Amino acid sequence: MSRNWTERDIPSQRGRVAVITGANTGLGFDTAKALAERGATVVLAVRDAEKGKKAAAKLxxxxxxxxxxxxxxxxxxxxxxxxxxxxxxxxxDLLINNAGVMYPPRQTTREGFELQFGTNHLGHFAFTGLLLDLLLPVEGSRVVTVASIAHRIRAAIHFDDLQWENSYDRVAAYGQAKLANLMFSYELQRRLAPRGTTAAVAAHPGVARTELMRNSPAVVRAVFPAVAPLFTQSSERGALPILRAATDPAALGGQYYGPDGLGGYRGRPQVVASSPQSYDVAVQRRLWTVSEELTGVKFPVG
Known part of the structure; x- marks a missing residue:
């Protein structure tokens, strides 16, 4: 497997259909741009349709x-x-679960879920389950879920308070949501494996310079400009692990792609390891069951 994989290594995507959430800006837009340039039919799945139309025009x-x-x-x-x-x-052919929110003040979704867990995990869980029938017949189709190195930071699945109703810690809540993204991807792959047509792959962008940082704590925003050149990479570079997970013919279900540099902050896209707790099968399965109950969405696999 190439250690110097770049956008130039993306094979032709002509004839393939890619649905990308949060594709009007940042990582999602850069992913959409690369796939469209290689001939894919791309659907920008976005919260603001007008911003989506402007992004589409830029393509x-x-x-x-x-x-x-x-x-x-x-x-x-x-x-x-x-x-x-x-x-x-x-x-x-490709469902790329990219959209997300990071470090907002405590807010809830329309159903009353904590915003980060509800959007980053439960929203994508439901969206994937409702669309999976369109992927299952397609040989080589993939569900790519975007996680984060934040799944290692004060992260756990708090089954006793998933919605942070007792107390709210924006950093820990984001860690829970991104850990949930990974656990969802791993459990989905376990359920997809007997079918042999569709793979679930995860990816993270390192620390990419995108709009996602806007809700970071004040101290992070204050020092970010000074440390950015050392510990971050562009949105275009951050999209490469996502693109490799989606398009590299050698990618396998259950893999996790991210930058190969120190700490996973930046670098070339490679298969990387996630945290030990992310591989806990019992927690993955419990989270899956709870997610089905909360969303009311049952998957046609498993």
Missing amino acids: GANADVTVQELDLAALDSVRAAAADLRGTLPKI
């Missing part, structure tokens, strides 16, 4: 791109978006 007149309104913080929007896509797309 150029020759890009085969459409916009789908999707608010991951509202399950009725998730269901409506999935129904729209099921009615318009003949298949999906």
